[in-house]
């Protein structure tokens with residue numbers, strides 16, 4: 536790697552609080568792989584975070600309607616009334632990455648949503664559940 540690039544990398548490591556270069560590299564590779572899964576349609580999990588003004592006409596109804604359309608994918612939703620006007624919603628979902636992407640797009644692009652962020656991760660290969668008796 537060129538010296539200048541490496542110096543920039545070291546500054547990033549310092550800023551982000553990684554213990555060392557290999558920890559930072561592992562994290563970068565994992566993030567890239569998550570992005571790859573996002574594009575592939577493989578099983579994934581995601582959180583979708585929204586901040587919006589609930590006074591915007593029909594926005595609350597719209598967001599609820601979209602979530603009902605994806606009821607099979609949504610694991611849980613957390614709603615916080617931030618202040619008189621604003622709501623924070625965090626939605627956890629699982630399913631084929633492409634479906635989660637479509638869900639996230641519909642929610643974050645809904646008119647009136649001020650801030651929308653998605654974090655997606657590949658779902659580790661499934662192992663059979665252990666049953667205790």
Ligand code: NI
Nearest residue numbers: 615616621622
């Ligand atoms: Ni609220």
